[in-house]
Amino acid sequence: MTQPYRDPKSRIWKIRKGIPQHLRPFLDGKVELKRSLKTQDAYEAKTKAAEVIAEFESIIALAQSRYDNQENELKITPAQLDTIVSYWMAREHGRLRLADIQARYLLETPDGLEAMTEWFSEPLVVLYAARDTSRQQAEEQLFVRYMSAFIDEALELSQCQLYEHSVRLYLATQLAKACIRLCNSAIDHEELARRDINRGFEPNLPDTKIEPTEPSGDALQQLKDLGFVVISTSSSTPSKQSEGELSASSSVSQLIDWVNNQKKTVSSEVAFRSWQGDRNRPCERLIEFFADKPIGQIQKLDMRNFFNWIIRCPSKPSQEIRALSFKKQIDIADKHGLARVSINTADKELKLISGYFQQAVKLDILPKNPCHQVSPGKETVRVIRDPGYSNAELTKIFSLPLFRQRTNAQKARYGEAPYWLPVILAYTGARAEEIAQLYVKDIKQDSDNSEQWYFGNHPIFNGRQK
Known part of the structure; x- marks a missing residue:
């Protein structure tokens, strides 16, 4: 469940709630809702939090309605x-x-x-x-x-x-x-x-x-x-779980919120953001796939189906596709033959999700972790080393006019970089972005041998490269 947390710097209590990915386009692209409770008192923060949580849930419910009525x-x-x-x-x-x-x-x-x-x-x-x-x-x-x-x-x-x-x-x-x-x-x-x-x-x-x-x-x-969605003005607000309560009847989104809030209490803000950032996408997939299904009813077969669903998602969707629900992303991937999530990536996501269910197991809320022994294992990938350029290819490259005769316009715009960058890359094997960081002052002459030059005191070389 969504709970307030204390900012480690200001000591002011705040509250935040993640927004499911498919609803973000209806909330100006926001990833989460957050609000300062403007108090350093824990009791006062808890009192204020109930109203803010209700407001956040109302906002997300409204966004869900917009999504359903498109x-x-x-x-x-x-x-x-x-x-x-x-x-x-x-x-x-x-x-x-x-x-x-x-x-x-x-x-x-x-x-x-x-x-x-x-x-x-x-x-x-x-x-x-x-x-x-x-x-x-x-x-x-x-x-x-x-x-x-x-x-x-x-x-x-x-x-x-x-x-x-x-x-x-x-x-x-x-x-x-x-x-x-x-x-x-x-x-x-x-x-x-x-x-x-x-x-x-x-x-x-x-x-x-x-x-x-x-x-x-x-x-x-x-x-x-006529097709309108009519709001019921007489229906009362559905009953919610008590704040901080977790049970076998909780949904996966409630499980995720509960574990995240526990993590916040023992982590710094920076550490928590990094930890949560790795889990956002897997958790979004989990919430969409299982919706409101109680965690106590999720079995290994359900998780295997979920794993197979993950590997049907596009691996690198465009920004427009990424804004859609995962179900629609899969439909687009099927239609246009897009590259899919690899088994290794799905295996990694399942392990991250497994950590949430394991917390419920430790608290005796679940008898066993439905994620265990679900993944078929990592896919073996054979890496073939690139042999690089042959001598004939290097000779052809460095025989180009760029290395023999450069125009004044090229010199005025780029200086000597078009000549020296490829030469240095060929001799050092370094990456282009590393060499491009070098300054003239990084080029040193050996004091004992004036014919030898090296890159000195530059972090990308960890010492001399002669």
Whole structure:
């Protein structure tokens, strides 16, 4: 379970929770959620931690919802989105007499109230002007952020969750147009209201040609049928394990969190980061493969299937592929014939994961480690030594014009490096990046023999190389 830890330098308690890899694209690419509890008192930190943990779990649950709803959102039609806008606009129109709602659409000026339609019309003009230009994507993102409060409010009112960019862009555009109409309606309402008050009457909403028709009683079910995911507002928060508790019914993610937190208490920050860095990828695979399956139900056969699943993953996926779930990575690897994770790498990952289960065995939570004797062992790799260049090849290389006659332009840009780097590499067998670090002062002349030169006092040679 996620637990607070004390920063070794500041002594302030902090808390962090890892984000599964497939959810990171929905959380701005973050690897983990972290927060300072702003206290050095252990009891106070524990009290504050419960609220932060609940917030972190809510954030991750929301990201999971976004991940689950990607495909459904692409099936939604503009007509269906218009239903959400209409529902929100009807409610908003009915609240125009409230001061905080009026502040969205009206501005108090020295000349009186003014309808601020330009708050919404000007961003729309900029958005339309950027179409089919290099600025289109950036302007779309800015516009969606500008209207995000209205988008979230409209979605919450309809009890829906939508995150796909094109969907939110459409909602932003339609809501901006609705807000322009509400600006005009609000100014009409306020002027008539003040006039009625001065005459001693109760102010009434004017007819502004906005039809506040709320959906019928089964509207939420209709939205479900349209492909939306409806948030249940009545369901209570599911019960959680007590903080720090670990049992056979815990999930693999809870086991990983528990072991990580134990490691934090006995390691420095730097040491823990290094230790955790080696285990992030294997743990991410484990969490995705087993999901919420209790650790007490995981058997050796399950781990063997998990091992076979690892070696189907691409070994060096691109950044775009890496952002996807491992299941989708495997599908892409199957389709395009990408290189897979080697047996040796999978064996190493399984050993790192085995350490987590072994902790549960030591605490008598599990009777045995399901990772033991699962791996088929390391793959034997026969290394064939590169014989290097032959004398004929070396003669051909050093007969190039570069070593006989260099242009002034080459000398001006690179100096003598194009000549001396290959020569030194040929005589020393050092790597190119090592030789490229050398300075002129690193070249020494033997005091006893003026015809001998060597690299002196340079760390890459550990002494003289004559």
